[in-house]
Amino acid sequence: MILDKSQLAALETPCVVLDVGLARRNIEAMQKLADAAGCRLRPHVKTHKMPLFARMQVEAGAAGITCAKVSEAEVMALGGLEDIFIAYPLVGAFRIRRALELAKKLKRLILAVDSLAGAEALNAAAAEAGTRFEVRLEIDTGAKRTGVPLETAADLALAISNLKNLELTGIYTFKSLNYQGKPTEDAELAAREEGDLMEQAASAIAGRGIILKDISGGSSPTGPALLKTGKVNEIRPGTYIFNDLMLCSEGVASPENVAVRFAATVVSCPRDDYAVIDGGTKCFPTDIALNTAPFQYTGYARIEGKDHLRLDRMNEEHGIIRSVEGKTGLSVGEVITLIPIHVCTAINMQNSVYLLENNVLRREKVEARGMLV
Amino acid sequence: MILDKSQLAALETPCVVLDVGLARRNIEAMQKLADAAGCRLRPHVKTHKMPLFARMQVEAGAAGITCAKVSEAEVMALGGLEDIFIAYPLVGAFRIRRALELAKKLKRLILAVDSLAGAEALNAAAAEAGTRFEVRLEIDTGAKRTGVPLETAADLALAISNLKNLELTGIYTFKSLNYQGKPTEDAELAAREEGDLMEQAASAIAGRGIILKDISGGSSPTGPALLKTGKVNEIRPGTYIFNDLMLCSEGVASPENVAVRFAATVVSCPRDDYAVIDGGTKCFPTDIALNTAPFQYTGYARIEGKDHLRLDRMNEEHGIIRSVEGKTGLSVGEVITLIPIHVCTAINMQNSVYLLENNVLRREKVEARGMLV
Numbered sequence: 001m002i003l004d005k006s007q008l009a010a011l012e013t014p015c016v017v018l019d020v021g022l023a024r025r026n027i028e029a030m031q032k033l034a035d036a037a038g039c040r041l042r043p044h045v046k047t048h049k050m051p052l053f054a055r056m057q058v059e060a061g062a063a064g065i066t067c068a069k070v071s072e073a074e075v076m077a078l079g080g081l082e083d084i085f086i087a088y089p090l091v092g093a094f095r096i097r098r099a100l101e102l103a104k105k106l107k108r109l110i111l112a113v114d115s116l117a118g119a120e121a122l123n124a125a126a127a128e129a130g131t132r133f134e135v136r137l138e139i140d141t142g143a144k145r146t147g148v149p150l151e152t153a154a155d156l157a158l159a160i161s162n163l164k165n166l167e168l169t170g171i172y173t174f175k176s177l178n179y180q181g182k183p184t185e186d187a188e189l190a191a192r193e194e195g196d197l198m199e200q201a202a203s204a205i206a207g208r209g210i211i212l213k214d215i216s217g218g219s220s221p222t223g224p225a226l227l228k229t230g231k232v233n234e235i236r237p238g239t240y241i242f243n244d245l246m247l248c249s250e251g252v253a254s255p256e257n258v259a260v261r262f263a264a265t266v267v268s269c270p271r272d273d274y275a276v277i278d279g280g281t282k283c284f285p286t287d288i289a290l291n292t293a294p295f296q297y298t299g300y301a302r303i304e305g306k307d308h309l310r311l312d313r314m315n316e317e318h319g320i321i322r323s324v325e326g327k328t329g330l331s332v333g334e335v336i337t338l339i340p341i342h343v344c345t346a347i348n349m350q351n352s353v354y355l356l357e358n359n360v361l362r363r364e365k366v367e368a369r370g371m372l373v
Numbered sequence: 374m375i376l377d378k379s380q381l382a383a384l385e386t387p388c389v390v391l392d393v394g395l396a397r398r399n400i401e402a403m404q405k406l407a408d409a410a411g412c413r414l415r416p417h418v419k420t421h422k423m424p425l426f427a428r429m430q431v432e433a434g435a436a437g438i439t440c441a442k443v444s445e446a447e448v449m450a451l452g453g454l455e456d457i458f459i460a461y462p463l464v465g466a467f468r469i470r471r472a473l474e475l476a477k478k479l480k481r482l483i484l485a486v487d488s489l490a491g492a493e494a495l496n497a498a499a500a501e502a503g504t505r506f507e508v509r510l511e512i513d514t515g516a517k518r519t520g521v522p523l524e525t526a527a528d529l530a531l532a533i534s535n536l537k538n539l540e541l542t543g544i545y546t547f548k549s550l551n552y553q554g555k556p557t558e559d560a561e562l563a564a565r566e567e568g569d570l571m572e573q574a575a576s577a578i579a580g581r582g583i584i585l586k587d588i589s590g591g592s593s594p595t596g597p598a599l600l601k602t603g604k605v606n607e608i609r610p611g612t613y614i615f616n617d618l619m620l621c622s623e624g625v626a627s628p629e630n631v632a633v634r635f636a637a638t639v640v641s642c643p644r645d646d647y648a649v650i651d652g653g654t655k656c657f658p659t660d661i662a663l664n665t666a667p668f669q670y671t672g673y674a675r676i677e678g679k680d681h682l683r684l685d686r687m688n689e690e691h692g693i694i695r696s697v698e699g700k701t702g703l704s705v706g707e708v709i710t711l712i713p714i715h716v717c718t719a720i721n722m723q724n725s726v727y728l729l730e731n732n733v734l735r736r737e738k739v740e741a742r743g744m745l746v
Contacts, residue, residue, distance in 0.1 A: 088651075115642065118641075149643060268487050278464070287659050332464055372651075
């Protein structure tokens with residue numbers, strides 16, 4: 001992804017630029033892998049937060065989409081998406097009310113549970129509304145966040161399947177390579193463990209007489225390896241559409257497939273050894289700890305074509321760039337481009353982004369940004 | 374600030390709640406300090422990002438407001454604010470175009486410069502438009518970001534004052550107590566240094582025959598001490614309107630004056646020793662390094678009334694709370710409240726917030742959130 005001089009000059013910085021052609025190629029490559037393995041692809045929209053890209057994923061062959069929150073799913077429904085899995089325990093009366101409304105607008109809405117309390121509340125609301133919710137049970141395969149441990153999965157699945165207004169059709173999990181800032185293992189290994197644990201969970205649940213339709217796993221790092229195991233029939237990667245430095249450092253993406261850039265203007269060069277760009281912690285994500293290998297040498301984003309520069313200090317609107325060679329060589333008014341460490345949170349900071357397609361730049365609103373509920 | 378059970382139950386979480394009455398008291402307290410010292414108060418709107426609160430500050434006696442970006446100032450102008458200082462070097466043709474339009478709508482617009490290149494571009498644009506820009510020169514008093522060093526300030530001021538379409542009326546600075554995550558000094562000491570350096574800068578500039586009208590400094594931590602020095606005639610604090618854990622830890626705010634809370638719902642309790650709330654790095658700011666004293670014991674936010682709990686791991690939509698006592702004691706569906714470490718970035722993550730006023734909750738859009746240009 002290369003922006004020429006006139007394109008850089010046309011940008012109102014600081015901003016995010018997405019290469020639509022490259023995103024399309026990333027979408028197609030993942031779809032091809034899934035198709036070849038006979039596995040469904042249900043991409044997570046948390047990365048792009050835009051119905052435009054979700055539609056592109058479905059048109060390329062995705063079985064539906066994945067959201068994290070009901071408010072995010074509402075935006076996608078408005079954007080024409082019809083088959084949505086909200087892969088996040090749906091808890092809270094306010095959220096259940098919104099899910100009931102949303103279900104009416106979709107061909108298929110799948111909700112998530114990971115506790116009996118959560119399942120019972122969903123069931124009661126569905127009963128009162130005279131409807132049923134399709135649900136999947138989340139299994140923990142090592143992320144230690146939401147998801148029940150393997151040892152209690154079958155008991156909980158049985159209890160859920162006894163609730164009349166819920167239809168338990170699947171199990172799902174999330175496994176990444178990066179926990180608490182530390183990449184702990186390689187993608188193949190993680191995917192093998194993920195597949196094995198999901199197979200065990202499905203088999204334990206089958207032992208209670210419950211036949212599951214959907215076994216879903218696979219993040220951007222583990223997805224491509226996981227679908228080859230044949231132990232899941234759906235993967236839900238998100239970041240693969242644009243990629244970022246994190247995925248590159250994990251060995252599952254390469255720089256030429258990174259379809260996202262920041263552009264920023266140098267606003268101040270008070271001394272030779274540092275300069276300031278027009279974006280800080282309100283523009284660049286900070287959700288990767290700086291002192292964590294392998295990011296320690298890049299800072300909060302990698303400055304393209306200027307390996308001697310580091311963005312490793314920020315205030316709200318100030319990105320302070322230092323030189324490891326004594327002089328930054330930057331000048332006031334210069335526009336630089338940067339590659340984000342984490343694209344999902346980078347896009348979520350923006351109200352709108354620039355799309356670059358057929359060499360033409362245009363603005364697009366990030367419709368689902370900040371959809372937290 | 375206390376939310377009762379029925380108020381907590383009315384919230385769609387995760388969310389930010391602001392106590393309007395308490396904010397008003399914080400506004401009045403700072404105004405009183407400024408008035409008593411005969412110093413103007415020009416609050417920074419970066420903290421609240423809402424015209425509603427900016428108007429409240431002006432109605433309480435503020436001389437005008439401060440913004441960081443031209444897009445933020447545009448929102449404030451639409452909201453009825455008429456006297457705005459954009460305290461950030463105004464660099465970039467796109468930004469200058471917007472500033473020219475903005476100036477037509479305001480009684481007073483003050484721009485910032487910290488380089489000759491920046492000043493010349495502003496001057497040329499103003500000349501072409503047949504107008505003049507009022508500008509202030511930024512001085513570095515230790516933040517090492519934007520702002521010229523003291524030793525070159527007078528030369529630059531002279532060069533700027535020779536530009537026909539700029540009117541140099543003041544100097545300004547920003548000094549906080551927290552650089553690179555380390556609180557390095559106390560507020561009184563920092564304010565004294567800030568005042569001394571600004572006095573030296575003004576005097577060096579006066580030596581070139583330039584009489585400045587406005588000497589502006591003072592953040593929330595240094596402002597109250599700085600105005601007592603008599604060495605500035607304007608302060609620009611922002612965070613004081615709501616306060617946060619950072620200001621409390623710096624000894625310049627107390628917990629009873631913190632007018633902001635997060636509310637979050639517990640969505641998952643898979644094991645006794647951890648639980649998951651419905652907000653992560655897309656909701657809670659991460660711009661304070663976790664391993665930095667004095668924040669290391671609180672995590673990314675302090676959980677109210679539950680001192681055994683820590684929010685110190687997050688994914689995009691997951692806040693993973695661990696117990697230092699073995700058991701969290703949390704249950705699925707429970708709503709908890711948290712005090713943010715940094716309120717400015719906390720509010721900037723939200724599309725809207727709840728306002729609590731006279732015991733009534735209502736929604737308010739964060740109009741200038743994500744206004745980065």
